[in-house]
Amino acid sequence: MNxxxxxxxxxxxxxxxxxxxxxxxDREQSHESIKPYVxxxxxxxxxxxxxxxxxxxxxxxxxLLLQIVxxxxxxxxxxxxxxxxxxxxxTEKMIRRHPHVFGETAVKDxxxxxxxxxxxxxxxRQHKDDNSVVSGVPRAMPALxxxxxxxxxxxxxxxxxxxxxxxLDKVREELGELDAAVQLGERAEAEAELGDILxxxxxxxxxxxxxxxxALQRANDRxxxxxxxxEDRLAERRRDVHAASPDEMNVLWEEAKTxx
Numbered sequence: 001m002n003x004x005x006x007x008x009x010x011x012x013x014x015x016x017x018x019x020x021x022x023x024x025x026d027r028e029q030s031h032e033s034i035k036p037y038v039x040x041x042x043x044x045x046x047x048x049x050x051x052x053x054x055x056x057x058x059x060x061x062x063x064l065l066l067q068i069v070x071x072x073x074x075x076x077x078x079x080x081x082x083x084x085x086x087x088x089x090x091t092e093k094m095i096r097r098h099p100h101v102f103g104e105t106a107v108k109d110x111x112x113x114x115x116x117x118x119x120x121x122x123x124x125r126q127h128k129d130d131n132s133v134v135s136g137v138p139r140a141m142p143a144l145x146x147x148x149x150x151x152x153x154x155x156x157x158x159x160x161x162x163x164x165x166x167x168l169d170k171v172r173e174e175l176g177e178l179d180a181a182v183q184l185g186e187r188a189e190a191e192a193e194l195g196d197i198l199x200x201x202x203x204x205x206x207x208x209x210x211x212x213x214x215a216l217q218r219a220n221d222r223x224x225x226x227x228x229x230x231e232d233r234l235a236e237r238r239r240d241v242h243a244a245s246p247d248e249m250n251v252l253w254e255e256a257k258t259x260x
Contacts, residue, residue: 226256
């Protein structure tokens with residue numbers, strides 16, 4: 001079975017599930033009700049990539065594809081658009097945004113590809129009410145990832161720091177401003193300055209070719225491993241973590257850092 005036939009079969013399965021006599025649960029769903037599953041499946045795809053589990057990635061990509069077909073089928077039933085429209089639209093977009101592959105445009109490197117991509121997107125947005133360079137970044141995205149994408153978009157039109165040292169200087173500047181707000185007891189100002197620090201840190205990650213979102217997730221994972229190490233060592237001593245002193249836990253934390 002080729003890709004086209006396999007995809008067509010999935011579409012037929014979804015049509016059958018939503019048809020009279022199909023699955024009661026599937027027939028009850030709406031775009032709004034299954035919205036969380038799209039996000040969940042996307043995260044599971046990302047986790048499989050993070051774990052370098054290619055078999056799991058294959059499975060999770062299928063689950064994500066199902067969500068796309070599900071939404072398209074509900075739209076077809078209302079006469080809005082079809083899954084063919086979805087596929088045709090993204091195909092045309094990819095051809096349009098790759099003139100160096102499907103047209104006569106010459107590029108010397110990937111940086112020029114990105115500049116062309118940004119320019120073409122800007123041209124496509126001209127007929128829209130919101131044609132800002134920084135539009136199109138969903139508010140539902142994780143905040144660190146959203147900040148990365150926003151600064152990345154701005155950087156493509158030259159609004160950016162020149163290098164890592166400049167961003168580090170900005171981070172230090174924002175830390176000073178946060179310290180001042182804390183000293184004055186200005187809660188709202190402290191929140192704003194904390195946000196500025198986090199935004200600057202995402203730009204620092206971008207200049208280091210690192211994702212702040214990924215870095216924080218790995219830090220979360222390290223924290224979990226190390227805190228569980230503390231709990232396990234205390235349990236071996238028949239000690240309850242709730243009764244342990246901060247000094248006792250700090251000693252175990254430093255020990256955990258050398259082992260996890």
